[in-house]
Structure formats: C-alpha cells, structure tokens
Amino acid sequence: MSAIYRFWVSLMTAAVVLQIAFAGYGAFDVAHKADKGTVNQDAFDNSFTAHGVLGELIVLSGLVLLLLSFGARGKKRIKMSAIAFVLLVAQLLLGWTGISAPYILGALHPLNAFLILGLLGSITYREWKGDRMAMHEPAAPAA
Secondary structure, eight states: OHHHHHHHHHHHHHHHHHHHHHHHHHHHHHHHHHHTSOOOHHHHHHHTHHHHHHHHHHHHHHHHHHHHHHHHOOHHHHHHHHHHHHHHHHHHHHHHHGGGSIIIIIHHHHHHHHHHHHHHHHHHHHHHHHHHHHHHSOOOOOO
C-alpha cells in the first residue's frame, strides 16, 4: 500500500504543476481575447475550463490520498494527507468565492496553490527518499 501511496502523491504533485500551468494559460488567453475586444463570461469560462476541471479532480484525488494514507499506515502520512486535503478543499472554496472579494479571497487562491504544491512536493520527496534509504540500510549482522 505504501508504493501506491507514493505513486499517487507523485501523480498529485505533477497534477498541481499542470494546474498552475492551466491557470497561466487561462489568464493569458483571456488577455489575448481582451485585446480583440470585450471578453464575455462564456469566453472567460472557456479560458479557464481546464483549470477548473483539473482543480476539482485534484480535490477528489486528495480524498483518495487521505484514504490511501490509512492503508499505508503511519501517523505522519495520515497527518500530512489530512492537511493536504484541508488545503485542497480550501482551494476549491477560494476558487468558487474569489470573484466576490478578489483582493482578499482571490489573492489567497494562488498563494494557497503554492502551499499545496510545497506540501505535496515535500510528501513526495519524503516518500521516495524513505524508500531509497530503506534500500541502502546495511543488513543486520548475523548472530
């Protein structure tokens, strides 16, 4: 189960990097459309569709990560996965409500994204490092 957890968190980390790229695409696509005239809601939504869909999938994958952490065992895994899931749910809520208060909630959305990336990256690093360290530990001397 630990191997599945390790691969899942690695996949999530890569998905968050892609998610940040989709946000950049959406922002510059809207700017490009604005150069050609007024941007309506449909044009704006189309620019950020990939970002929105992937974001919701990442939140669901956070729930899967939390469930996998129980199977992989270890209090630290469970704690870090729970924190990641809370940050992901907060990210979803910030995305939904950010337009109502862009200077506060909207500004927190990208900052929280980097917290999520840092946390998932840290978990991924520890999972892969821990596996390498276990492989290189010297064998116990025979009695």
